[in-house]
Amino acid sequence: MLNNLKKLSVFFAALGIIFVALYAYASCNRLVVVYPKDGATIKANSTFFIGNTNPNATMSVNGEAVKVYSNGAFVRVFSLKKGKNEITLVSQFNDDVKIKKMSLYVPYAPATTPASSQVLVPYNASIVVTEEEAPLRKTPYGDRLTPIKEGMICQSVGIINNHYKVKYGDGFAYILKNFAKPADEMVLDKQVADKISFHEDKKYIYAVVSLAQPVLADIDAKNNILNVKLNNTSFNFKDTQKKTSDMSIFSFNDDSFSISVSAKNLNGYDYYYEGKKFVLKIRKPFSNYVEGKVIVIDPGHGGKECGSIGPTEVPEKDINLKISKYLQDELTKAGAHVYMTRESDVYVDLYDRVEFAQKKHADILISIHNNALPDGQNPYITHGTSTYYFQPQAKILAQSVQKNLIKVNGFNDLGVKYGSLVLTRPTNPVSILVEVGFMINPFEYEALLKPENQFKYAVGIKNGIVEYFKNFS
Ligand SMILES: [Zn+2]
Numbered sequence: 001m002l003n004n005l006k007k008l009s010v011f012f013a014a015l016g017i018i019f020v021a022l023y024a025y026a027s028c029n030r031l032v033v034v035y036p037k038d039g040a041t042i043k044a045n046s047t048f049f050i051g052n053t054n055p056n057a058t059m060s061v062n063g064e065a066v067k068v069y070s071n072g073a074f075v076r077v078f079s080l081k082k083g084k085n086e087i088t089l090v091s092q093f094n095d096d097v098k099i100k101k102m103s104l105y106v107p108y109a110p111a112t113t114p115a116s117s118q119v120l121v122p123y124n125a126s127i128v129v130t131e132e133e134a135p136l137r138k139t140p141y142g143d144r145l146t147p148i149k150e151g152m153i154c155q156s157v158g159i160i161n162n163h164y165k166v167k168y169g170d171g172f173a174y175i176l177k178n179f180a181k182p183a184d185e186m187v188l189d190k191q192v193a194d195k196i197s198f199h200e201d202k203k204y205i206y207a208v209v210s211l212a213q214p215v216l217a218d219i220d221a222k223n224n225i226l227n228v229k230l231n232n233t234s235f236n237f238k239d240t241q242k243k244t245s246d247m248s249i250f251s252f253n254d255d256s257f258s259i260s261v262s263a264k265n266l267n268g269y270d271y272y273y274e275g276k277k278f279v280l281k282i283r284k285p286f287s288n289y290v291e292g293k294v295i296v297i298d299p300g301h302g303g304k305e306c307g308s309i310g311p312t313e314v315p316e317k318d319i320n321l322k323i324s325k326y327l328q329d330e331l332t333k334a335g336a337h338v339y340m341t342r343e344s345d346v347y348v349d350l351y352d353r354v355e356f357a358q359k360k361h362a363d364i365l366i367s368i369h370n371n372a373l374p375d376g377q378n379p380y381i382t383h384g385t386s387t388y389y390f391q392p393q394a395k396i397l398a399q400s401v402q403k404n405l406i407k408v409n410g411f412n413d414l415g416v417k418y419g420s421l422v423l424t425r426p427t428n429p430v431s432i433l434v435e436v437g438f439m440i441n442p443f444e445y446e447a448l449l450k451p452e453n454q455f456k457y458a459v460g461i462k463n464g465i466v467e468y469f470k471n472f473s
Contacts (some may be wrong), residue, residue: 029054029092031098035440036375038102042080043058044376047104049076049089050440052312057093071449073311075442077378080106120165127156127164128183129175135252137163137174137214144420145173146219151273154216154231155187156180169218169229174338177445188213188232193278196237196257198247199283203361205247207259207280209235214273220282221392221427225260226269228280229284246284247393261285263473266393268363268428286363286472291335293364296357298326298423299340300369300433303347308372308439310449314437317345317368319448323436326370326458334466350422357429364465367423367433370448372440383441384412388433390424398432400471401464409453411437411444434461 033051036042052072053059059066059074066089068074078087089100129152136145140163154175155167163174191212199206215231235252250259261267263285270281286293299321302305307316324340331338339360341353348356357365371386373379385405389398398416406413414435423433436457437444447453 025442029057029091029093029096029098031089031100032313033089033100033102034311034313036102036104039104041105041107041418042375043107044080044374046077046079046378047375048080048373048379048440050309051072052313053091053098054093054096057091059089059091061089062087069311069442069446071312071446073442073445075311075379076441077380080104082106082108087100110302113377115250118160120160123156123159123164125156125187126153126178126183126187127166127175128153128185129180131179134176134179138166140174142174145426146217148175148179148216149214149271150216152216153183153185153187153213154180166216168216168231173216179354185213187215191215191233192236193230193233193234193280194238196235196250196252200236200246203283204283205261205284207250207282208274209257209278209280211276211278214276214278217278219269219271221266221269223392224265225258226266226280226282227258229256230270230278243387247282254365258335265396265472267430267472268393281428283363287471288470288472289335290331290469292304293336293469294360294362294429295331295336295340295465296339296354296360296362296365296429297327297331298340298357298365298367299342301368302345305347308370310439310445311442312445312449314449316372319370319436319439319454320368321345322451322454322459323458326455327366327368327461329466330458330462334462354422354426354431357431358426362429364468365423365426365429365431366401366461366465367431368461369435371435371438373438378437379440382414383438383444384414385409385437386414386417386435388417388419388421388424388435390420391427391431393427394424394430394432396471397430397465397468401432401461402470404464404467405434405436405457405460408456408464409437409447 025153031053035050036047055070055072059068066074080335085104087102091098123392129148129150132150133147133256135150156164158165162177165172193209197208218229220227234254235257237252246262267286268283299318309315328338341356342348387398387402389395402416437448439445
């Protein structure tokens with residue numbers, strides 16, 4: 001009994017503390033600036049102050065009024081001059097005045113990076129690739145070409161900074177020096193591939209081409225056709241027509257060969273070398289149902305990586321995870337096999353997220369994010385929903401998700417965008433990245449915080465996925 005009384009008194013004391021805390025929260029003023037940091041250098045002629053104060057406070061920045069939203073959030077775009085900017089933010093609630101003084105610096109001239117030497121040092125040698133999936137680029141830091149695979153042999157013509165310049169098709173490409181080493185074997189002037197064979201399993205068709213030497217590949221995917229070119233290789237296949245139920249035609253000419261699948265679009269492919277055999281792995285066309293599909297959901301950021309942070313200090317990683325969990329439930333209910341790259345607030349490397357999806361043999365990979373802007377832009381003008389793809393085959397999935405998400409969230413339709421991101425670059429699975437809304441637009445942010453909306457957005461994304469499969473073939 002005495003023990004119970006003690007418990008009761010602890011309970012009331014705790015309740016008292018909560019009430020006092022709540023009263024203090026409502027009656028006291030506060031002024032938190034989430035962005036930018038005091039002393040920051042801003043490389044633009046404007047920035048935005050993002051933070052929170054008492055919802056009933058009046059606020060100003062250098063005397064200019066700042067709108068305070070019902071959750072206490074503020075987002076104020078502010079022009080800056082070159083050099084040092086002294087800024088005073090004032091929030092007043094009754095007699096409680098909070099003042100924050102900040103300094104921001106705008107550089108007078110854009111910071112000049114010393115022009116790195118672009119001198120090509122001749123280096124004529126045959127080199128062998130030592131890294132799987134590393135990028136091959138048009139220029140040392142330019143656009144990516146078909147990724148390289150371990151064991152490929154190619155002809156270097158020179159070294160430029162830390163890149164090998166190598167022969168690629170009729171032109172040249174660049175490989176980071178760390179990803180290759182001198183080869184024992186000479187690069188063949190020309191090799192002729194005269195044999196292609198096919199086999200298949202439940203999910204994939206494999207086209208296998210025997211070569212004298214594994215060489216750089218150039219794989220181009222358009223609609224339902226894969227066109228393959230291999231360095232120094234001409235094709236003279238004996239069997240000119242091969243068919244399976246899922247792969248309707250195959251053709252070749254001297255310097256390339258093509259394979260097309262029997263659907264409107266490709267839905268995943270990859271290539272690799274098995275010794276000297278070039279293997280093209282093509283996913284069979286999807287059935288029209290979400291049931292049985294393997295879907296990997298990637299809640300963006302996590303752990304030490306917060307993503308962007310909203311005015312009331314909720315990090316993007318939390319909202320991404322909540323929407324992702326609702327999406328996981330909805331897709332599971334629809335009959336899909338769903339896996340998450342993270343289920344809690346932990347850090348996961350970007351490349352590990354892709355590898356996870358590939359190990360699960362995912363049909364599609366969908367990364368969930370929310371957006372922000374750099375300095376110099378205005379989150380009251382630029383905001384809304386966008387969906388990113390990189391591989392042409394992923395565009396129709398991106399379009400379907402974008403259309404169905406817009407229907408339920410009513411945000412601005414920023415459209416489907418082409419973007420080279422770690423989570424959009426895989427050719428297998430079909431991969432997209434969704435930016436549901438803007439963390440730094442006060443209206444979208446407030447909407448994103450509500451569980452009922454997070455659920456609604458997940459349903460929109462699910463509808464997009466269901467529709468994608470329904471219209472696939
Ligand atoms: Zn993000």
